[in-house]
Amino acid sequence: MKRQSFIVVGIVLVVAAFIVAAFGWSSWAQAQRRAKGGAGVSNTERRVADTGRSDQPDTRRDVFIAAGRAPQASELSGGTWINSEPLTLEALRGRVVLVDFWTFGCYNCRNTLPTLKRLNASYGNRGLTIVGVHSPESDYEKDLDNVRRGVRELGIRYPVITDNDYQTWRAYGVQAWPTIVILDKQGRIRFTHIGEGMYEQQEQIIQKLLAEDSGAARENSDTNQGRGLAMTDRVIKTDEEWQRELTPEQYRVMRQKGTERAFTGEHNDNHEHGTYYCAACHNALFSSDAKFESGTGWPSFYQPVVAGNVREETDTAHGMKRTEVLCNRCGAHLGHVFDDGPRPTGLRYCMNSVALEFENKQ
Ligand SMILES: [Zn+2]
Missing domain, CATH: 2.170.150.20 (Peptide methionine sulfoxide reductase.)
Known part of the structure; x- marks a missing residue:
């Protein structure tokens, strides 16, 4: 063999090794997540959008997005509701909404539940609604009876909507479980986080957004001015x-x-x-x-x-x-x-x- 051929074969081998390593790693990581979690994020591909132009919506992760550049959130598509009558983001205007993309078999998702339950208990009657969007990973997780049992056994009391066809998942561009999206009172995406953690930041953002004025609240207080009986934000409970x-x-x-x-x-x-x-x-x-x-x-x-x-x-x-x-x-x-x-x-x-x-x- 000539020296050139050795180099070509060498390159092919190195590339092949990379491909094997990448695929192998990916399935190993998934297996790890199923088995015991670990990294805090499953199947993640972090991608920070380029936000160079100021008239573009800001879709960065893990940062508090300014109201003026926050993209409007897509409506939740029609799955089956658990713990609640059917809700729409439209009907939730005036409330801060935390959308949790999860699935009951996901270990990392389970690790976020204590925080979500605590936030629901602390802020549920102060204007926060948590909605779990259950986007399944396996066929077992698509079965409605299994989802209902999962929700019950995990002690989840906030509304959950099934997303078996991944319509909501895709509309939000979600790539991994769990993904947390926090919307302001006007239904705009102000914060996105993938995986476990950043719990303190999430709570601070919820507090900030609850303190923000909502268009609806302003309208109501204008109508009721002088009577001292202004209608406040909606109360939605399970x-x-x-x-x-x-x-x-x-x-x-x-x-x-x-x-x-x-x-x-x-x-x-x-x-x-x-x-x-x-x-x-x-x-x-x-x-x-x-x-x-x-x-x-x-x-x-x-x-x-x-x-x-x-x-x-x-x-x-x-x-x-x-x-x-x-x-x-x-x-x-x-x-x-x-x-x-x-x-x-x-x-x-x-x-x-x-x-x-x-x-x-x-
Ligand atoms: Zn009432």
Whole structure:
């Protein structure tokens, strides 16, 4: 053999060795992750986007992105929801949202759970919603019963949506489990982190984003200015949390759209001056000034204290077409509104006492 051929063969061997090493390493790393975790990141390929131009959205990882350059997050695509009614980012506007891309068999994902649970407990009622996007790695992890059992056994109480077709995974450009994406109150991506760790930074960013003004909150306080009863951000909790926090009767009426028996509620005959609040989230709903004797056995009002504090929906249950009244802050069922009320509005807001909390005017 000539000397040149030796060099060519040598190069081929070196390249082949590299390829074997790379593939071998990749499967070894995956096997390690399955077995016992280790590196804190699975199947990761770190790529820091070039953000040279200032009009480009900033998609860097592990940095707090300025609001003006933060990209809008893609909507969560339609999987099956666990621990929650179907949610959309649109409906979560006004809340800080932490999206966790995970799968229940992933050791690194499991290691992040204590932090996620703690954040959920500490900030859940201060405006943070955690959504777990369950993007499976194996067929076993695609089975809905297995996912449900995984969620239950891991003690996850926040909403989880399945992502078996990887639609959400792809929309967010995710490459590894776990990936944490934190959105601000306007649904923009302000922080992305891959793998375990950076827990303190995540908490600080959540605190910063909770302190930021949201477009929606500003709008509400403008509408309600001068009344001192501005509606604050939405309250979204899991069914389990509501069940824990409300009395059984409140839960039946407010979360399952039940009705208390007529003439049994404590506010039906209340003639004191004051304000009626939502018993679940303390949103101001009605003033005693608008209360009247309807004779129905339920506390009745001709108008809410601020129109935007209640929400109305068509209710066709029980073969009737009625207008349901809900708390616009926490979505609790309050009662119905009928158009046979007194002046000046001609409306009768027929409410369940158990859904209301009364506070005397001082
Ligand atoms: Zn409420």
